[in-house]
Amino acid sequence: MSTDAGAFMTALTLILGLDPYLLDIVALSLRVSLSAVALAALMGLPLGAALALWRFPGHAALVVALNALMGLPPVVAGLCVYLLLSRAGPLGELGLLFTPAAMVVAQVVLVMPIIAALARQQVQELHQEYHEQLASLGLSRLRMIPTLLWDARLGLVTVILAGFGRASAEVGAVMIVGGNIDGVTRVMTTAIVLETSKGNLPLALGLGIVLLGLVALINAAAYLMGEMARRRQG
Amino acid sequence: MNDMTTLPVTDVPTLEMQGVTFIHRGQRLLGPLDLQLRGCRRTLVMGPNGAGKSLLMRLAHGLLKPTAGRIHWEGSAPRQAMVFQRPVLLRRSALANLTYALAVTGTPLAQRRPLAREALKRFGLAALETRPARVLSGGEQQRLTLARAWLLKPEVLFLDEPTSALDPAAIKAVEDAVQEFHAHGTRILMSSHDLHQARRLADEVLFLNRGCLVEHSDARSFFTAPASREARAFIQGELVL
Numbered sequence: 001m002s003t004d005a006g007a008f009m010t011a012l013t014l015i016l017g018l019d020p021y022l023l024d025i026v027a028l029s030l031r032v033s034l035s036a037v038a039l040a041a042l043m044g045l046p047l048g049a050a051l052a053l054w055r056f057p058g059h060a061a062l063v064v065a066l067n068a069l070m071g072l073p074p075v076v077a078g079l080c081v082y083l084l085l086s087r088a089g090p091l092g093e094l095g096l097l098f099t100p101a102a103m104v105v106a107q108v109v110l111v112m113p114i115i116a117a118l119a120r121q122q123v124q125e126l127h128q129e130y131h132e133q134l135a136s137l138g139l140s141r142l143r144m145i146p147t148l149l150w151d152a153r154l155g156l157v158t159v160i161l162a163g164f165g166r167a168s169a170e171v172g173a174v175m176i177v178g179g180n181i182d183g184v185t186r187v188m189t190t191a192i193v194l195e196t197s198k199g200n201l202p203l204a205l206g207l208g209i210v211l212l213g214l215v216a217l218i219n220a221a222a223y224l225m226g227e228m229a230r231r232r233q234g
Numbered sequence: 235m236n237d238m239t240t241l242p243v244t245d246v247p248t249l250e251m252q253g254v255t256f257i258h259r260g261q262r263l264l265g266p267l268d269l270q271l272r273g274c275r276r277t278l279v280m281g282p283n284g285a286g287k288s289l290l291m292r293l294a295h296g297l298l299k300p301t302a303g304r305i306h307w308e309g310s311a312p313r314q315a316m317v318f319q320r321p322v323l324l325r326r327s328a329l330a331n332l333t334y335a336l337a338v339t340g341t342p343l344a345q346r347r348p349l350a351r352e353a354l355k356r357f358g359l360a361a362l363e364t365r366p367a368r369v370l371s372g373g374e375q376q377r378l379t380l381a382r383a384w385l386l387k388p389e390v391l392f393l394d395e396p397t398s399a400l401d402p403a404a405i406k407a408v409e410d411a412v413q414e415f416h417a418h419g420t421r422i423l424m425s426s427h428d429l430h431q432a433r434r435l436a437d438e439v440l441f442l443n444r445g446c447l448v449e450h451s452d453a454r455s456f457f458t459a460p461a462s463r464e465a466r467a468f469i470q471g472e473l474v475l
Binding site: 130135137138139143147151232 | 314366
């Protein structure tokens with residue numbers, strides 16, 4: 001048996017044995033990424049809807065900027081948040097650097113543009129279909145936003161998932177602002193980097209399998225949900 | 235042109251248009267147009283495609299602003315609703331589409347469901363309450379938009395070619411609904427290019443051609459003795475160019 005296969009078997013044992021060290025890392029990863037996605041959705045969905053409904057000077061520039069930020073390198077996002085939160089930085093007094101909160105902030109910076117930009121496209125399409133009817137009912141644009149977001153919900157689930165994919169997979173931002181501190185800010189991606197460099201392949205591989213499995217599971221659930229809803233809604 | 239002395243005039247506010255013009259990308263699509271719509275009548279807006287029928291109704295309803303001219307309701311603007319050629323329904327159940335409209339108009343929560351169910355029943359949709367609105371047939375969808383309009387208790391109802399995509403049974407249902415609205419004191423402004431339908435429904439006719447109001451007359455005189463050459467040709471089934 002090659003060493004890789006041996007590592008794979010050990011990884012499985014760690015997962016199936018519910019190794020506490022591994023579980024802690026997985027739990028923190030989920031806590032950070034889910035919080036970041038929730039916050040990013042809370043800000044990004046209304047922002048995307050607003051950009052779909054209103055035209056103002058600088059609108060085009062803002063849309064282009066948002067689209068560009070979808071490709072923001074995680075290390076750059078991490079660096080910016082690091083500068084903000086470091087002792088000498090403008091928000092240094094909060095003492096957030098190297099805490100899970102800082103990791104959440106960094107991931108929000110990464111995910112929010114994705115959710116806002118993709119939500120804008122979805123809402124804009126729906127608005128074209130709905131706007132005369134909603135205007136006829138006497139709705140202002142502000143009051144159209146919740147209606148449009150709710151009726152675009154099928155597409156927006158996919159948008160939020162894209163955001164979660166980004167958050168759970170990135171390593172650069174959480175590494176810089178979290179510091180990969182054992183038991184405090186160590187998440188799956190940073191642990192994989194560390195364990196691989198240390199040569200502890202079974203743990204790295206185990207974490208990798210869990211990460212893959214989680215992403216696959218969430219996407220499968222969303223796909224099934226979407227299909228069911230689509231069949232029901234026609 | 236206007237002869238309404240014999241018809242009842244209720245307290246639906248008069249709509250007045252003065253020099254209303256609509257220009258889009260340098261092209262004059264409507265007007266200048268002067269018009270007065272009085273009383274609780276059934277007005278059919280007729281004319282060939284592209285005559286400006288939909289545009290006129292959207293301007294009157296306030297969905298579009300005229301490029302020039304003035305649109306004015308005498309007194310305060312009445313409660314209005316509009317039914318479109320292609321039903322626009324939310325991605326929700328039939329019942330939820332109706333409770334939504336009630337929520338928008340500020341109906342107390344406890345009253346929404348009972349009122350919505352009553353409207354579904356009135357328009358023969360009671361059995362479809364929980365169905366997603368967008369899987370209903372074309373005729374059912376249009377009836378649902380009429381039920382939604384009914385809940386708004388409009389003083390003026392706009393209908394933009396509401397039957398152009400429907401089969402005869404569904405057309406009948408829509409026409410019955412229009413009559414019911416009118417019987418309950420709602421002014422009707424409806425566009426159609428179906429002459430038979432216009433004969434069945436109209437008290438008066440607005441005839442448009444190429445963005446101009448060619449004729450505004452009582453239905454009877456419009457169909458028996460149209461004043462304009464274009465309207466005569468339209469009624470005789472010729473191509474109006």
